[in-house]
Amino acid sequence: MKKKSNLLLIAIVFATLVSCKKEVAPQNQKNIDGLWIVKILKLDGKDFTINEKWFRFEADSTQTSGNGWQQHTTGSWSYQKESNRITIKNDNNFNDFLEYKNPFNVTFDKNSMTLQGTDRGKDVTIVLERATKLPTTEANKLLGLWKFDSIFVDDKEVSDSLNPTKKGMIYLGFENNYTLYNYPEGEKYGIFKTHSMRNQIDLINSSRTPEYQYYKFRLENDNLTLKSTNSNKEIKLTRIHQFPQ
Template identity: 40%
Template structure:
């Protein structure tokens, strides 16, 4: 009877130890749900971090992985080092871990910083990732006047941050684009002697792309296609 009690206590202690280890384990993939600096919220779009069991880590935004390095976690303090980035001179993050959520807290340049994360099982896709591909202009709206477009005007968004804007006369505008890191904004500038910066708020729904130009409020509506019009 005494042996059975001893075995039971050992099993219970082992079970509690495994449970505690699981709760305090940050290994795996996480998405940043919210970032607060002081009273301001500056949450990046589709920001993720992956903590590997060999103490290495990677991170990125959407399909773009841009950081790599190491991590250590001891006494609820998380220290992250990026071998391809700038040195982080702030104190380690204080971590609060609850099942599938995690909160980091520390002070940076006199401001309280709080980062809220959730576990995920695959790298998230950003709206900017969905921009890539070929789009055909089908409608223009300016000053509450909407016009259906039956043309071969297209916008091609390439993976390497280049774009091609083609008119009906086969005239092509080449340039580069950038997606804002904290809001759905498409920034474009053309090559050539007279570069012009253009800023668009964008949204994508059911293979339809809507661009609203920031200065004129002109609305351009495109539909996704998979080959250039003849």
């Protein structure tokens, strides 16, 4: 009988603790849990919106953030119910405008959340929209295999000299490496990088004397146009999904 009484007492205590925990949890904290994409970022009224910046706020007060398919930070977050503020911190990266030690005021509107605060004396406004999957940037769409359709230099088609076999291809890999195939000099290798606020890709070949090439890019379905910013070159390519046999 005494054993049953002890078990009943333990069950009552456990139920009480669970009940208290539910009462302590701020209601709006549940509204914050989940994946959010930054739609607007303004600093002193000027637009500084980053392409497909996102945050994932977990119920255990941890957070991750990144751009497109790439995660680059981990950290924590906390919501202060009394002042209706959120504080976001990073563990592995510096604190930028979105992860600063100063808390932000929070307002909710259906599937959006607006953060307002100050950062180093400047007003910051961030509008986030709830999402169910990671966003895809234009730069993410560059990954894969592309065949050269045309190469223009000074408005003159030069494929006969740069792509005489009409089999020239470039592979853009997820590790930011690229390989040029079927060029007159054989295969060529290098690295590339893209930018978070504009559609630009930079190519740097692997060589004792590296060559830097900078292109603005435009994507239309499976067609890619590269327009050089440091020369009079324009390249048009088409996506392919396997190497030609």
